[in-house]
Amino acid sequence: MTTALKLLAAILPHVAFDGWSDGAFVAAADDCSMPIEEARAVCPRGAADLAVLFHTEGDAAMVAALQSADLSEMRFRDKVALAVRLRLDAVTDKEAVRRGSALFALPHMAPVGAKLIWGTADAIWTALEDTSEDVNYYTKRATLSAVYGAVVLFWLGDDTDDGQATTDFIDRRIENVMQFETFKAAINNNPLTKPFAGALGRLTSHIKAPSAAPDDLPGSWNTPR
Structure with missing residues (x-):
């Protein structure tokens, strides 16, 4: 078990009372008999880093x-529903x-939370072998x-x-999502709306799924493990 995972296991009993706070982080380090300086070296953002790790685990x-x-x-809709249920069961x-x-929900942490939810949606679609390489890559993940x-x-x-x-x-x-997908297909196939759908398709044709990129670029923040 890595140092970060040890801290995560140690902080959970404290989170119920103190939240993902600095007090809970200090208590977790103490429970692990770990100098607080070492703990902060592993998790520079303290409890917030452990909250992120809890989600990604x-x-x-x-x-x-x-x-x-x-x-x-x-x-397929049942596969997606099962994935969401399994995520809660985890x-x-x-x-x-x-x-x-x-x-x-705090203003300075909201972007992190949004990224985590997006990551969950991405993990589900990837596990279900989604092969979208265009704008559908983003719309599927945004909807989920x-x-x-x-x-x-x-x-x-x-x-x-x-x-x-x-x-x-x-x-x-999930049924609502499938109804939306059916609606999109109907627009694409309806003679009255097909020209508009075609124009929109040409407009979004340059939007591509992201390619693999290094995760250690300047400005990025890697989750400790």
Whole structure:
């Protein structure tokens, strides 16, 4: 287990009471018998870095569960719904997510939170072997990001024992996405709207999916592990 993961395991009991705060971070370092200077060298942003790590570890667990699931007989919408459900199942501490939602709602952390949700949507589409290389790459992830964000908020307020209310909510939101995709297809195939769709397609034809790039460029911030 890496130093960052040790700190993450140590901070979770404190997050329930103190949130993803500096006090919780100091307590986690103390629990690990780690000098605070060493802990800050691993996590320069302190608890915020551990909150990010908590989220990305959940994404990794979701991808692993999705890859081991039998999806052969499932409709695509059901695959997406399963992925969202598996992402929630990967959460080891619901209160940590609740506290994280408060952290990433702060103005200076909102871009980080948005990036994390986008990362979850991207992880789902990548695990489901999405091959989009044009503007659809972005629209799929943007739509699923909105769905996932709404699902998390609903799930945080779902007190049912079996989580069926959340499952039903996921199904409704995925159905909304599929209705939107059907609407897009109808516009592209309707003789009245096809010229407009074609013009829009030509306008967006230069938008391409991002290619692999180094993650250590100036200005980037890598999650400690």
